[in-house]
Amino acid sequence: MAGVRRKYRWPDGKTLTIGARTLVMGILNVTPDSFSDGGAWNTPEKALAHARQMVAEGADIIDVGAESSRPGFVPMGAEEEMERLRPFLETLSGALDVPLSVDTFKAETAAMAAKMGVHLLNDIWGLQYAPEPGKMAAVAAQYNLPVIVMHNQEGKTYTQDIIAAMQDFFRRSIQIARAAGMPEENIILDPGIGFGKTPEGNLTILRRLEELTELDGEKWPLLLGTSRKSFIGAALDLPVTERMEATGATCVWGITKGCGIVRVHDVRPIARMCRMMDAILEAK
Numbered sequence: 001m002a003g004v005r006r007k008y009r010w011p012d013g014k015t016l017t018i019g020a021r022t023l024v025m026g027i028l029n030v031t032p033d034s035f036s037d038g039g040a041w042n043t044p045e046k047a048l049a050h051a052r053q054m055v056a057e058g059a060d061i062i063d064v065g066a067e068s069s070r071p072g073f074v075p076m077g078a079e080e081e082m083e084r085l086r087p088f089l090e091t092l093s094g095a096l097d098v099p100l101s102v103d104t105f106k107a108e109t110a111a112m113a114a115k116m117g118v119h120l121l122n123d124i125w126g127l128q129y130a131p132e133p134g135k136m137a138a139v140a141a142q143y144n145l146p147v148i149v150m151h152n153q154e155g156k157t158y159t160q161d162i163i164a165a166m167q168d169f170f171r172r173s174i175q176i177a178r179a180a181g182m183p184e185e186n187i188i189l190d191p192g193i194g195f196g197k198t199p200e201g202n203l204t205i206l207r208r209l210e211e212l213t214e215l216d217g218e219k220w221p222l223l224l225g226t227s228r229k230s231f232i233g234a235a236l237d238l239p240v241t242e243r244m245e246a247t248g249a250t251c252v253w254g255i256t257k258g259c260g261i262v263r264v265h266d267v268r269p270i271a272r273m274c275r276m277m278d279a280i281l282e283a284k
Contacts, residue, residue, distance in 0.1 A: 003213065003258050004221045006185055008146060010119050014099050016060065018188070018221045018260045022274040025101065025263040026051070026059030027227060030088045031068045044091035055098050058271030062096060063122055063263060064088060065103030078108040085109065086116075093117035101148070107135035114143035122148040124195060126173045137180035146186040148223050149173045153196035162201055163211050166191060170215060188261070190223040193250075199234035206250060209257035224254040225263035248273045255281070 005019030016023070029040075030047050041047040051062045066085040067076055081104065089112075092100055099119035104110055106129070110121050123129070126149040127137045140147045151166045158165050170189055177187055191212055193202050205212075206226075213222050232238065232246045244266045251262040251270055255277045264270045 004219045021278045023060040023261040024271045025061040026054035026267045027265045028064045054267045057268035059267045063101040078106040081109045089116040105129045107139045110139045120146045124150045127176045141181040148188045150190035151192035156198050189220045194229040199231040202231040213258040222259045223261040224259040226250040227264040
């Protein structure tokens with residue numbers, strides 16, 4: 001695979017290499033109201049069983065989230081999020097053979113998760129959550145954790161080219177990370193498909209993904225999260241339960257455009273697609 005190569009090693013001995021092959025991040029929603037699987041894994045025991053199943057099916061990372069980020073969601077407070085997340089992290093931390101990521105944009109939740117052994121932070125506001133300026137980056141720097149820095153914005157209107165706007169957003173995120181003392185190798189970019197974009201905008205971003213793998217002459221690893229999202233429903237007129245194949249198509253496309261990680265619900269089939277795509281790209 002072409003692209004940026006990064007190797008992470010954590011104090012508990014777990015490792016992760018970006019760039020050797022496509023990595024699969026399995027989604028573990030422990031929310032009662034997720035857009036596609038809300039309530040399915042709502043006890044620590046169910047969550048652990050599903051996480052282990054995803055690892056067996058090919059997940060390289062498990063991403064656990066306690067707050068829905070579906071369209072129109074109302075953010076919960078950090079206290080409520082931590083209360084919901086804590087028993088799941090107590091059960092999951094140390095019980096899996098792969099790194100654990102937590103999906104949160106709140107610094108207080110991220111700090112709790114870091115203390116409980118989480119390996120990565122997945123921030124849907126890309127270190128730019130307005131009520132907490134600089135705080136997520138400070139937590140990531142304090143605990144030396146990689147962060148998935150996702151593009152996001154309020155509203156779906158852009159006053160400039162959408163890719164140029166996203167590049168500017170990422171420049172700001174990188175500046176915030178540097179100011180907090182985060183090592184640059186701990187920054188992983190995410191175009192934020194489905195966040196602050198129209199269905200047409202999401203397709204444009206996918207077509208031009210390679211333009212986000214390099215900023216000002218510096219290459220960055222890219223995570224792609226398209227799983228079951230509404231732009232697929234808009235394109236194909238399919239309900240959320242019938243979007244696996246189209247999700248796979250976007251993941252395969254993303255791999256050809258330089259994405260090193262895909263974040264998905266349906267791990268087994270999409271991990272196989274990724275392995276096959278890697279094999280094709282590595283062929284002489």
